[in-house]
Amino acid sequence: MQIPGSGILKGLAVTARNMIGSYFEPERLITQQYPEEKPKLPERARVFPFLIYDGSDPETGIRCTSCKICEKECPPQCIYIVQDRDQNGKPIKRPKIFNIDISVCMSCGICVEVCPFDSIRMDTEFELSSFDRFSSLILDKSRLLKPNSYYHQIHPTEAAQTDERIEAERRKKQAASAAKNTPSKPTTPSQPSTPPQTPNSIQTERPPASTPAATS
């Protein structure tokens, strides 16, 4: 026969064990004291995209060639790119304006998947709230550009893989240029992506109206 009230005592024992345990077993307390203690994000966490540059100077080291594939693929169309030109008005492979409207961005990561130059990657920075609804939520080139070391810091595995791939491609290219006399060789994997890039960047001098992010 069951003793009346024994269930209550059992429940009281459980709560007492939890209460006393929370003082002696720190693994029980899973609360993160957020502003002081930053959350440990999983390695593949992604928030908004950023641009990678090599070396120390963001202007010369920028990997982006302004091919505008990401701009075209972006589902909510939050990327706006204008290609840079030299003094003669000749387009150069570098963006003059690169804006991402993070109030529109949906963190899908498609821009990262399509980028043939490994120049755009997902950031883990999430403290982006501001008092200004418009200009501070449009990240321009100066806020987007971050060094490759930062990429290694936030996504070590992914960054190492990317670096390996770039290194392998560079070696292949070197080998190809070294063996110039054989013309069949220079069909490197990076080659197919470059042909569409050149005509695009020259012809599409679209007005800003095509990107809703820039107009808002």
Added chain:
Amino acid sequence: MIEELPTRLYAWFLQLLQKIGLPSIIVDIVGAFLIAISTCAVFLALFALTSVLERKILARVQNRLGPNRVGPFGLLQPVADGIKMLIKEDIIPHNADKILHFLAPVLALIPSLLVLAILPYGSNLVPVNLNSGLLYYFAISAIAEIAIFLAGWAGNNKYSVLGAMRAIAQILSYELPLATSALCVALAAGSLSLPQIVQSQNNYLLGLFPNWFLFTPWGLAAGLVFFIAALAETNRSPFDLPEGESELVAGHLTEYSGFKYATFFIAEYVGMFAICALFVTLFLGGWLPPLPFLAFIPSWIWFFAKVCFIAFVMIWIRATLPRMRIDHLLSFAWKFLLPLAFSAFFALLLWHYLGRNILSSLLSFAFIVAAYFALGYPFTQRYSPRKRTYLFSE
């Protein structure tokens, strides 16, 4: 020295007033106010402390940290809460009865402060030594029920009326076992005066074991009934369904905001401490130390330590048990608590008239255990509804 600290401070202050040259009647009035204000202040301070410690304990039970932002360890949280409550808008509904709406929180707070007058806080610390203190306690605390119904009615809101009706049904049902179990103590001590009830528990079995009423066979049952009924009287969980937010927005508190709401909370917590203090006085030997050689610790420290322990048990129960259903609540009061209180009464008669010795204790203990199992048996059975028969279908 520390034992007599409050009384000495009081006497010193009155002497100071007399030295200034005030007439003796004014000195008496000031002295009375001093006692009243200091008693209220102690319990309001306890309320403030509990409001944060309760949240801390509940959090720890749920493996959280609890409030820790305001002040060291979050101990200044009640200050922040008080400021928040004070600067909030005091909303009076358009169709509310404005006078009653104002009166209800006041009427809730006053009785819970009034009952503090008769509790013996220490060996010589009784604000008012009434010879019918127990009766006074139950008479005054009954006013709080009117306040709850007034609050529910004045808001002109269906939820608050429903909550108030539940509260009345609950408090009236639990008043009976509460009073019956307190009556057992009054009979055993032979007095309704609370200081005398404490004095009657003032001896130690074999010079070691405290002779408190909770440790008598009938007192075990009466204490259990009193404690459970006290939980229900003060609307503590698991009997907090007058303000069950899952079905009635906040019960009788629905239409209250700002400081009136806070007043209800103060009343509830002070009432909780008052009933804890009454429990300690009746069953746990009031200000008596648990072991005779611990008497060097001042009696009022023992009293408040016991009160805080009982309040902690109440919070512990709140962290453990879910809210009851209203029909379960009432059937528990009428089918279990009240018969158990009566059987405690009979056990007390057995114990007393067979001579208060070991044999009578054993007999009355056997009686109590039998009554407990017999009364508790239906509650251990799993509820299985009968097969429903339909009149017109099939």
